[in-house]
Amino acid sequence: MNILLTGGTGYIGSLTCVGLIEAGEHPVILDNLGNSKPAVLERIAAVTGVRPAFVEGDVRDRACLDELLARHRIDAAIHFAGLKAVGESVRLPLPYYDNNVHGAQVLASALHAAGVRTIVFSSSATVYGDAKTMPISEQAPTQATNPYGRTKLMVEQMLEDLAAAEPDWSVTLLRYFNPVGGHPSGLLGEDPQGIPNNLMPYIAQVAVGRRERLTIFGDDYPTPDGTGVRDYIHVLDLADGHVAALRHRCGRAGVRVFNLGTGRGHSVLEVLRAFEAASGRRVPYVVAPRRAGDVASCWADPARAERELGWRAQRSIEQMCRDTWSWQLANPTGYPS
Numbered sequence: 098m099n100i101l102l103t104g105g106t107g108y109i110g111s112l113t114c115v116g117l118i119e120a121g122e123h124p125v126i127l128d129n130l131g132n133s134k135p136a137v138l139e140r141i142a143a144v145t146g147v148r149p150a151f152v153e154g155d156v157r158d159r160a161c162l163d164e165l166l167a168r169h170r171i172d173a174a175i176h177f178a179g180l181k182a183v184g185e186s187v188r189l190p191l192p193y194y195d196n197n198v199h200g201a202q203v204l205a206s207a208l209h210a211a212g213v214r215t216i217v218f219s220s221s222a223t224v225y226g227d228a229k230t231m232p233i234s235e236q237a238p239t240q241a242t243n244p245y246g247r248t249k250l251m252v253e254q255m256l257e258d259l260a261a262a263e264p265d266w267s268v269t270l271l272r273y274f275n276p277v278g279g280h281p282s283g284l285l286g287e288d289p290q291g292i293p294n295n296l297m298p299y300i301a302q303v304a305v306g307r308r309e310r311l312t313i314f315g316d317d318y319p320t321p322d323g324t325g326v327r328d329y330i331h332v333l334d335l336a337d338g339h340v341a342a343l344r345h346r347c348g349r350a351g352v353r354v355f356n357l358g359t360g361r362g363h364s365v366l367e368v369l370r371a372f373e374a375a376s377g378r379r380v381p382y383v384v385a386p387r388r389a390g391d392v393a394s395c396w397a398d399p400a401r402a403e404r405e406l407g408w409r410a411q412r413s414i415e416q417m418c419r420d421t422w423s424w425q426l427a428n429p430t431g432y433p434s
């Protein structure tokens with residue numbers, strides 16, 4: 098199949114691209130390089146032996162999409178492209194609605210016009226807000242607590258409305274928990290610009306000497322050691338989840354929502370210790386007050402994905418740390434410009 102990957106040079110898109118090539122599919126990447134570098138394409142080629150087709154462009158640019166869709170016989174799209182920083186979305190909501198909501202609307206319209214009826218959307222566990230019960234199943238109530246989360250919910254709803262109006266659409270909503278790790282070769286990984294917002298890249302930058310110490314946001318949560326608990330999932334497991342979702346969902350009409358998580362939670366201190374063991378480096382830290390908007394715990398019930406997609410996360414927290422470290426050590430300042 099020819100698969101359009103919007104945001105395909107980004108963190109999750111690039112590793113999913115590798116997974117798709119290894120599964121014998123033909124990805125076509127569309128990315129505006131707003132948060133990724135062209136060097137990613139060489140790295141994908143180094144890992145797989147295949148340089149994926151690439152179009153530099155924006156999902157909000159209808160003419161660009163129409164041209165891409167006319168040139169490549171696209172069977173399905175995976176829509177990764179978007180902005181993803183929660184704090185930034187609070188300060189700058191409009192670019193989030195523009196990139197994420199308007200972007201998805203332009204993409205869906207262009208796919209529709211081109212006769213493509215299969216879309217897989219990168220959603221997020223953030224749509225569960227402060228869930229009352231763990232693990233979180235897909236039936237849990239949704240509730241966004243910030244503009245970023247609201248854009249994810251809006252796009253989910255828009256695609257649901259589309260599938261309700263036009264029953265030949267196949268819409269798959271994948272709610273990722275906390276993706277971490279990189280390719281074991283050290284060639285592909287997460288390359289945040291500026292100060293990392295997320296735990297794993299922050300720890301990795303402390304371990305490699307780019308930052309002095311980790312700040313732990315709160316050690317007074319109602320969790321076993323007082324620090325926040327999350328469902329960290331290896332990005333390669335996530336990539337496998339996309340391949341499984343495409344294989345299973347292509348041609349099956351209607352909307353299906355899947356959690357992509359491991360079903361296991363790890364605390365901040367557990368991740369820190371696992372990273373120290375994997376890297377052989379000490380990771381100094383200080384404890385600070387809780388970060389606004391954080392929940393105490395969040396982990397998935399991934400049973401539906403296993404039952405329906407035959408997919409289950411395989412990789413341990415040790416491997417997540419090992420592969421993050423291989424990437425960080427080989428690319429201490431990220432991808433070359």
Ligand code: NAD
Nearest residue numbers: 104107108109129130131132133155156178179181219221
């Ligand atoms: P990323 O920033 O590494 O990748 C997103 C890519 O999209 C980047 O390469 C960027 O240049 C591109 N892009 C952004 N806006 C675009 C536009 N308007 N047109 C074309 N390209 C555009 O992010 P990621 O971590 O790979 O996340 C991928 C998707 O998964 C996002 O939609 C994100 O919201 C979602 N998600 C991420 C996480 C996470 O923790 N990383 C968790 C849940 C969901």
Ligand code: WQD
Nearest residue numbers: 183221223294295296297299312313314325326327365391
């Ligand atoms: C994990 C834990 C922090 C950094 C975010 C988004 C979510 C999704 C994934 C996109 C928490 C603690 C963190 C640090 C810390 N993204 N922490 N010091 O908040 O679960 O989810 O990324 O959809 O929408 O909200 O992930 O990695 O930021 O935090 O103590 O410097 O680590 O408090 O307990 P989070 P995270």
